[in-house]
Amino acid sequence: MLSLTDCLDFIDLDRDTIDIIAAHQHLSTVLATELGNQLIASRHGLLVLHDMHRDLLERAAHRGDLPREQELRATYTRFCRKYPMPRGLL
Template sequence: MLSLRDCLDFIDLDQETVDIIAEHQHLSEVVATELGNQLVANRVGLLVIHDMHRDLIAQAANRGRLSRERELRKIYERFCRKYPMPHGQL
């Protein structure tokens, strides 16, 4: 049986991004790991992950949760360095 750590080692996403997917989609970490693995495999999926990050940042800002917003922005910056926003035809 694979552990969550095993699954994370298998895919090209960090724990923070998996947590973003889990929070945004209301999924367990294991299911979010699998979803993230599928999304990161293509340009459309990368756009979806970018949108998830931005949605959670906006939610935190709208709720006045400034420390959470700053934390999410840092996580998103790291994600963007690794996976820049895809451009061109999808």
């Protein structure tokens, strides 16, 4: 049986991004890990991941939750460095 750490070692996403997926989609961490693995495999999936990050950022800003917004912004900045917004899909 694979542990969560084993699953995370097999994919190219960090734990913060997995947490974004889990929070946005209301999934367990294990299911979010599998979904993240599927999403990073395509340009459309990367666009979906960018949308998830921005959506949670917007929600935190709307609530006035500055610490969460800053945390999400830092996570999204790291994600964008590794996975820039796909072009040609919009």
